[in-house]
Structure formats: C-alpha cells, structure tokens
Amino acid sequence: MAWYDLLQDIEPLEDLPFNRTLVDALEAAAHARPLSPLRFYTPTFRSYASEELKGCGKASFPAFSITGGACALNCDHCQAKILEPMIPATNPAELERKVRDLVMLKDLGGFLLSGGSNRRNEVPYERFYPTVEKLKREFPHLRIAVHSALLDEARAKRMESAGVDVAMMDVIGAQETIRDVYHLDRPVSDFEATLAALSGTSMDVVPHIVIGLHYGRLLGEDYALDIISRHKVAALILVIVSPIYAPADKPFATISTDDVAKVFVAARQRIQNAPVQLGCIRPAGTHKMITDAYAVMAGFDGIAYPADGIVALARAIGRPVEQEHACCSINLDGLAGRRACAA
Numbered sequence: 001m002a003w004y005d006l007l008q009d010i011e012p013l014e015d016l017p018f019n020r021t022l023v024d025a026l027e028a029a030a031h032a033r034p035l036s037p038l039r040f041y042t043p044t045f046r047s048y049a050s051e052e053l054k055g056c057g058k059a060s061f062p063a064f065s066i067t068g069g070a071c072a073l074n075c076d077h078c079q080a081k082i083l084e085p086m087i088p089a090t091n092p093a094e095l096e097r098k099v100r101d102l103v104m105l106k107d108l109g110g111f112l113l114s115g116g117s118n119r120r121n122e123v124p125y126e127r128f129y130p131t132v133e134k135l136k137r138e139f140p141h142l143r144i145a146v147h148s149a150l151l152d153e154a155r156a157k158r159m160e161s162a163g164v165d166v167a168m169m170d171v172i173g174a175q176e177t178i179r180d181v182y183h184l185d186r187p188v189s190d191f192e193a194t195l196a197a198l199s200g201t202s203m204d205v206v207p208h209i210v211i212g213l214h215y216g217r218l219l220g221e222d223y224a225l226d227i228i229s230r231h232k233v234a235a236l237i238l239v240i241v242s243p244i245y246a247p248a249d250k251p252f253a254t255i256s257t258d259d260v261a262k263v264f265v266a267a268r269q270r271i272q273n274a275p276v277q278l279g280c281i282r283p284a285g286t287h288k289m290i291t292d293a294y295a296v297m298a299g300f301d302g303i304a305y306p307a308d309g310i311v312a313l314a315r316a317i318g319r320p321v322e323q324e325h326a327c328c329s330i331n332l333d334g335l336a337g338r339r340a341c342a343a
Contacts, residue, residue, distance in 0.1 A: 006313070007023070010312045022258065027297065029299075038300070038301065039301065039303075039324050040302070040311065041325075052310070060106065061110050061325060061327060062087055063114055063327075064088075064089040065115045066114070071116025071117055073117045073182060076247060076250050092130065093131075095113075099135055108139075108142065109141070109142070120150065120184075121186065122150055133161075143166070144164050145166035145168060148194065148198060150190055152193070152197055156200065167206070170191075174214060175188055177214045178191075191227065192227045205232070206236070208238070208239060208279060209237075217255065218255070234274060234275075236267060238267060238277070242281055242282060254287060268300065279329075289307040292307045296310060304327075
C-alpha cells in the first residue's frame with residue numbers, strides 16, 4: 001500500500017491535509033536507502049501523555065536553569081518562556097543539592113544545564129563547573145548536557161574538562177535573524193566559530209536549527225545546514241518556531257508544513273554521517289501531527305514527544321521503534337549508559 005494511503009488508515013492522521021506529491025516523493029526516496037529504527041524521546045522536561053507510549057522514569061532527566069527565568073536577550077521567538085519549566089538552580093550549591101536529591105530519590109540518569117543569555121548570547125557557566133566536575137566524578141553514570149550559547153575555544157575546553165558529555169547550540173544562518181529576532185550584535189561567523197570550538201573537544205556536539213526562526217518564514221536555514229555540514233557533529237536536531245511565545249507587536253506566522261518538510265528533506269540529504277532528529281519545540285495540534293509524520297517518512301532517526309498516530313505510522317512503513325526517557329541530544333548510538341524502553 002502506498003504511504004499516502006497508509007496515512008488514511010491511521011485514525012489520528014486520516015483527515016489531515018497531507019501533500020500527496022510530497023508524500024510520494026518521500027516514499028520514492030526511501031526506496032533508495034534502508035529505513036533505520038526510529039527512537040521516540042520522552043524526557044521529563046515537561047508532562048507528556050500519549051495513547052501509544054507509556055510513561056517511565058519520572059524526573060530521570062530534568063533540565064536546570066542557572067539563571068532561573070531570567071534572560072537578557074529576551075529573543076522574540078522565546079521571550080524566555082522556554083526557561084519556565086526548568087528547575088531553577090541559580091548557584092552551585094543549589095544545583096549540587098538538587099542533583100544529589102534526584103540521584104537518591106528518582107534514579108537520575110542525567111540532566112540538562114541551561115540558562116538565559118547575557119547581551120552577547122553567552123551563559124555564565126564558569127562558577128558551576130567545579131560542581132559539575134564533582135558530580136560527574138561521584139556519579140559517573142550521569143549524562144550531562146549543556147546549552148553552550150556562544151563561546152570561544154578556551155571556554156569550550158573548560159566545559160569539556162568539567163566532564164560535560166554533550167554540548168548543544170543553535171546555529172543561525174541569517175544576519176537579519178540574529179539582529180531582529182535575537183536582538184544580538186554578532187555575525188553569523190561567530191556561530192560557526194562556536195561550532196568549530198566545540199567540535200575540537202571530545203564532547204558530543206549537537207547543533208540545533210530552529211526552522212522558521214525569522215518570524216515564521218524560511219531565512220538562513222540552508223546556510224545553517226552548510227555550516228553544520230562542515231563540522232563533526234554527533235547529531236543534528238531540528239525544531240520549529242512556535243508562535244505562541246511571540247510578543248504582540250512582533251507576531252510570528254505559523255510556518256507551513258510544506259516549508260518545514262523542505263528543510264527536513266534538505267537536512268536528511270546533507271547530513272549523512274550523524275542522526276537527524278526532531279526536537280521538543282514545534283507548533284501543537286494538526287501542525288505537529290503533519291510535521292511529525294513528514295519526519296518519520298523523511299527518514300529521521302528520532303522524534304521528541306511524538307504526536308498520536310506517529311508510532312503507528314512508523315510501524316506501518318516498516319520502521320522498528322523504541323522509546324528513550326532522555327533528551328534527544330543525549331542518548332545516541334554508541335554512547336555509554338544508553339537505556340531504552342520498549343515502545
């Protein structure tokens with residue numbers, strides 16, 4: 001049965017406006033390469049419920065913000081709202097206490113360390129590194145990820161020496177977006193320089209691209225892929241700008257699912273030596289269901305918080321599935337401590 005017809009047989013997806021030409025093209029492309037197993041990521045950053053996936057490991061992989069809810073940039077696409085569900089840990093002693101409590105009480109497997117940026121898109125992690133190093137030494141099973149923001153080689157090496165396993169950063173390919181959306185006076189080249197600095201360490205480097213970051217339209221995503229293709233990365237994570245966070249005087253359009261799919265196809269074609277995954281942030285509702293389905297059919301390796309019907313679609317087109325209870329930037333093939341739950 002053709003993939004377009006399979007979509008009509010999956011109840012949550014059956015009445016959605018899929019682009020038949022695109023679905024047929026994705027199916028044809030899949031015949032030229034084997035479809036890999038697909039992982040569904042359900043970290044405990046926020047509550048998640050699905051008829052297809054079970055819960056597991058409450059608080060096993062939380063996110064901490066070292067600035068609480070504060071961010072000096074206050075970018076138009078986020079307005080610091082992404083920090084709100086994170087656990088505040090605004091000094092090293094607080095971080096250590098909360099991590100130790102979770103190790104003892106909640107079977108902690110790792111955590112994400114994040115925070116708001118200063119006006120140069122830098123996050124002041126330095127005073128937390130001795131604590132990270134101590135926690136990693138005492139609990140070597142912990143997988144620790146950090147949102148790096150922008151940095152230089154020396155700061156990348158310091159992050160590495162503290163025992164950070166995974167460094168994540170957004171790569172922006174358009175100067176207009178850096179200026180207008182991020183309110184930041186730094187060039188595109190600084191984003192590539194940061195990626196190069198991180199790639200020169202032993203950490204797993206996982207760049208992110210926010211599709212539609214320029215007020216809900218494509219601008220710079222192709223160049224961001226160019227940048228990432230020039231460097232050694234452990235995975236590429238794509239997320240989709242969500243207009244719910246935008247200020248009233250600078251509204252974001254909801255980017256079309258067809259435009260999102262264009263980036264999906266380009267990413268899968270150009271990033272051949274690393275997993276390509278769909279991350280946590282994307283518009284909800286019908287939009288999410290359609291884009292998640294396109295990610296499955298485009299051959300993505302993982303999807304965070306999948307919509308209803310997506311597990312069924314993966315199985316219908318012959319992709320084995322498994323579930324991970326950690327950030328999609330953390331549990332990748334070949335990494336120690338990887339644990340999966342049957343989906």
